[in-house]
Amino acid sequence: MHPLTGFIEKTFVITEFELRKLRHDFTELVTRALQPALWLLIFGQVFARNGAMHTGNIPYLDFIAPGILAQSVLFVAIFYGINVIWERDLGIVQKFLASPTPRAALVLGKGFSAGIRTLSQGVIVYGLSLLLGVKLNWSPLALLNVLVIIILAATLFSTFSLVIACIVKTRERFMGVGQVLTMPLFFASNAIYPTDMMPGWLKMVSHLNPLTYVVDALRTCMLADSTSTFGLSFDYLVILVTTTVLVLVGARLYPRLAT
Amino acid sequence: MSDVVLEIKDLTRRFGAFTAVDALTLSVNAGEVFGLLGSNGAGKTTTIKMLTTLLPPTSGEARVAGFSITTQAVGVRRAIGYVPQAVSVDGSLTGYENLLIFAKLYDLPHRDQQARIAEALEFMNLTADAKRLVGEYSGGMVRRLEIAQSTLHRPKVLFLDEPTVGLDPIARDAVWKHLIDMRANYGTTLFFTTHYLEEAESHCDRIAIMHQGKLDALGSCKELEASLGPAHTLNDVFIHYAGSALDTGNNFRAVSAERATAERLG
Numbered sequence: 001m002h003p004l005t006g007f008i009e010k011t012f013v014i015t016e017f018e019l020r021k022l023r024h025d026f027t028e029l030v031t032r033a034l035q036p037a038l039w040l041l042i043f044g045q046v047f048a049r050n051g052a053m054h055t056g057n058i059p060y061l062d063f064i065a066p067g068i069l070a071q072s073v074l075f076v077a078i079f080y081g082i083n084v085i086w087e088r089d090l091g092i093v094q095k096f097l098a099s100p101t102p103r104a105a106l107v108l109g110k111g112f113s114a115g116i117r118t119l120s121q122g123v124i125v126y127g128l129s130l131l132l133g134v135k136l137n138w139s140p141l142a143l144l145n146v147l148v149i150i151i152l153a154a155t156l157f158s159t160f161s162l163v164i165a166c167i168v169k170t171r172e173r174f175m176g177v178g179q180v181l182t183m184p185l186f187f188a189s190n191a192i193y194p195t196d197m198m199p200g201w202l203k204m205v206s207h208l209n210p211l212t213y214v215v216d217a218l219r220t221c222m223l224a225d226s227t228s229t230f231g232l233s234f235d236y237l238v239i240l241v242t243t244t245v246l247v248l249v250g251a252r253l254y255p256r257l258a259t
Numbered sequence: 260m261s262d263v264v265l266e267i268k269d270l271t272r273r274f275g276a277f278t279a280v281d282a283l284t285l286s287v288n289a290g291e292v293f294g295l296l297g298s299n300g301a302g303k304t305t306t307i308k309m310l311t312t313l314l315p316p317t318s319g320e321a322r323v324a325g326f327s328i329t330t331q332a333v334g335v336r337r338a339i340g341y342v343p344q345a346v347s348v349d350g351s352l353t354g355y356e357n358l359l360i361f362a363k364l365y366d367l368p369h370r371d372q373q374a375r376i377a378e379a380l381e382f383m384n385l386t387a388d389a390k391r392l393v394g395e396y397s398g399g400m401v402r403r404l405e406i407a408q409s410t411l412h413r414p415k416v417l418f419l420d421e422p423t424v425g426l427d428p429i430a431r432d433a434v435w436k437h438l439i440d441m442r443a444n445y446g447t448t449l450f451f452t453t454h455y456l457e458e459a460e461s462h463c464d465r466i467a468i469m470h471q472g473k474l475d476a477l478g479s480c481k482e483l484e485a486s487l488g489p490a491h492t493l494n495d496v497f498i499h500y501a502g503s504a505l506d507t508g509n510n511f512r513a514v515s516a517e518r519a520t521a522e523r524l525g
Binding site for chain 2: 013090091255
């Protein structure tokens with residue numbers, strides 16, 4: 001078998017079985033709905049009053065709806081690595097590593113499954129947006145783009161999470177690092193305010209933050225009338241390159257979990 | 260002499276200043292049941308991790324089924340099965356699904372997959388429970404499923420790290436009966452570590468005793484007992500070579516992992 005077809009096939013085998021586990025646990029999907037609801041219904045409503053934020057020609061609620069979607073994708077994905085620590089404390093990681101499966105397929109397969117699991121957040125944010133009268137773009141192409149962006153973004157951040165798990169190896173340290181990373185990633189992005197409002201140094205940081213490009217891409221595709229800051233293809237490029245690098249780093253570090 | 264399936268030469272692994280495995284040299288024949296004994300911290304698990312390509316050796320070399328563990332890791336992985344000490348099947352999948360994923364990862368031909376899985380379930384006496392979640396299995400069933408999972412692709416060598424830890428005597432006997440049957444049917448070489456001397460005595464063709472990373476004794480149980488003079492038991496042999504060694508022992512993580520495994524299986 002050609003190494004590349006082997007790699008792709010094994011990636012989907014890993015994804016398939018990660019998703020099969022989901023059948024047995026739906027409570028997770030429900031509890032995850034709460035956070036985006038709070039952000040949109042409370043934070044969003046308050047800051048939308050009296051034009052507290054200057055978001056140009058789009059209303060503030062419309063502005064943050066894609067930001068909150070990106071944020072909830074980030075928050076779900078960033079703790080994904082805890083699963084491999086759990087699987088390491090059992091013997092599951094070791095057994096997979098002793099099999100001929102390519103390491104990158106183990107990493108990317110898990111990332112994709114996180115991506116697909118996170119699609120539920122898209123449904124929730126679309127539902128809330130409808131309720132709040134956000135003007136959405138319902139063209140099939142736009143919806144397809146949003147779907148792909150959610151999957152890629154969750155793959156990116158869950159792989160980042162897995163890389164952290166491979167480095168810290170224990171649950172306690174992982175939770176600590178996870179907490180420390182999520183808020184800076186979120187605040188140093190264009191999720192809930194335009195980068196134009198930021199001081200210069202923060203604006204620069206936000207341009208190095210992959211979440212900024214996820215938000216920009218989602219905003220471009222989700223909203224009825226919004227223009228992209230960086231261009232949709234550039235957003236995709238940043239997301240894809242970052243994910244590829246993280247998968248390669250993850251594949252390199254994953255064997256550390258067996259020792 | 261039958262074919263050598265496992266050839267270890269000067270295999271060494273250091274962690275900082277600590278030498279976990281020190282110039283280990285031995286070979287195992289095809290179809291042999293080989294037990295690796297030693298007190299906690301003697302280097303058994305580190306040895307198995309190197310042979311299963313999970314941990315690179317610091318120096319030395321080993322060939323498993325003709326493949327080098329340092330330069331042909333993928334070849335080694337295709338030729339072996341591995342049952343780690345801790346629970347290695349997924350509790351949130353069914354027994355059948357746990358086997359199916361490994362059938363796919365080991366590239367079993369699509370048309371053979373179902374037959375091979377059915378055979379493995381039958382062989383391990385798990386057919387009736389195939390569609391249940393593994394989280395509901397008993398400890399003995401979990402171990403048998405793990406062995407089924409690790410042997411679906413008919414490995415030449417099956418590595419087992421303390422396969423019966425945490426099992427009651429009846430479940431232990433059942434696991435051993437299946438392992439011995441497997442060797443008889445498929446000629447699988449069994450390489451395992453254990454703390455239970457009576458297991459080594461009743462099942463092993465040969466044993467090796469490790470002490471502080473070094474190979475201290477090698478031979479059949481009978482030979483080793485005779486080497487100490489008449490009327491010695493395997494227990495005497497173990498104490499003679501491995502010492503009381505209470506001071507070495509495992510670290511906290513290893514001990515808690517072992518206890519957790521015993522609890523999950525028990």
